[in-house]
Amino acid sequence: MTDHFAKNLRFACGYYKSIAEVCRRLKLNRAQFNRYLSGRHKPSANAMMRLCDFFGMEEFEFLLPHDQFQRLLQVKPRTQTIERSNYPELEHLTKLHRTGDSNLEKYLGYYFEYYYSLSSPGKILRTLICIERQEDGVYYQRTERFQEASKNVISHGVYNGAAFFLTDRIFLVDYEARTGYEITETILFPTFRNKLSRLNGLKLGVSGSGERMPCCTRVVYEYLGRSINKHRALSLCGLYDPAGDEIDAPLKEALVNTIAPNEWHFRARH
Structure with a gap:
């Protein structure tokens, strides 16, 4: 079991630039983390929960045989890290970060994200968002966790992105x-209120079904705070029936994708 975990953890770390980056973002001691990677020690319950939250996995998935774990992560060859010096146009991203960097300070923290699922029509998807500051800007991770009715397997999606505040709008690209x-x-x-509660807007993406149809949907971000029980929050993520009472009525109303008779475009609404 420990051998499977160590191999799986090393493989999951491969999606990041370095082990040092993973330790820094997890706020875990490098020496202790190396013991997990070598299989000499098993993480404590608290450390295991942090690992699961960070990688968007369940504990039992980390303990799967390594070949099953690889299939679960939909393995593909790793891409090389892009060097900024080889792509001068990436300097523009740094400039965008600097333009409205301070304006994003109040928006750091955790959110539940709600929108009508692009791959499960008619269902509302709740995901977990973490927006945080790093050395050169503000970045975020979006974690999907849901279980389709016809399957017992819990599916995950982890998205990494950057946040920009430009002329009174928040742009998120992941x-x-x-x-x-x-x-x-x-x-x-x-x-513009002192208390941060909800943010409304639009999301543009591609459905996860075979047709991969480009779609646009209304979206609501519900602020949770800067410190939360991430394991509990992830357990609440998933697909919800709009007819149910798990999501309050005003929030569901804000998600409805309708176009008024006098509108020529699909527009966001406050």
């Missing part, structure tokens, strides 16, 4: 971290 097959853009209205 990509699917495991396969690199998707890029999603979200544009949100900021709030």
Whole structure:
């Protein structure tokens, strides 16, 4: 069991630039983390929960035989890290971060994201978002966790992205971290109230079904705070029936994808 876990953890770390980056973002001691990677020690319950939250996995999935774990992550060859010096145009991203960097400070923290699922029509998808500051800007991770009715397997999706505040709008751009097959853009209205509660906007992406149809849907971000029980929050993520009472009525109403008779475009609404 420990051998499976160590191999799986090393493989999951391969989706990041380095082990040092994983330790820094997890706030785990490097020496202790190396013991997990070598299989000499098993993480404590608390450390295991942090690992699961970070990688968007369940504990039992980390303990699967390594070949099953690889299939679960939809393995593909790793891409080389892009060097900024080889692509001068990437300097523009740094400039965008600097333009409205301070304006994003109040929006750091955790959110539940709600929208009508692009791959499960008629269902509302709740995901977990973590927006945080790093050295050169503000970045976020979006984690999907859901179980389709016809299957027992819990599916995960982990998206990494960057956040920008430009002229009174919040722009979020992310990509699917495991396969690199998707890029999603979200544009949100900021709030000018002292208390941060909900942010409304639009999400543009590609459905996860075989047709991979480009879709646009209304989206709501529900602020949870800067410190939460991530394991509990992830357990609440998934697909919800709009007819149920798990999601409150005003939030569901804000997600409805309708176009008024006098509208020529699909528009976001406050």
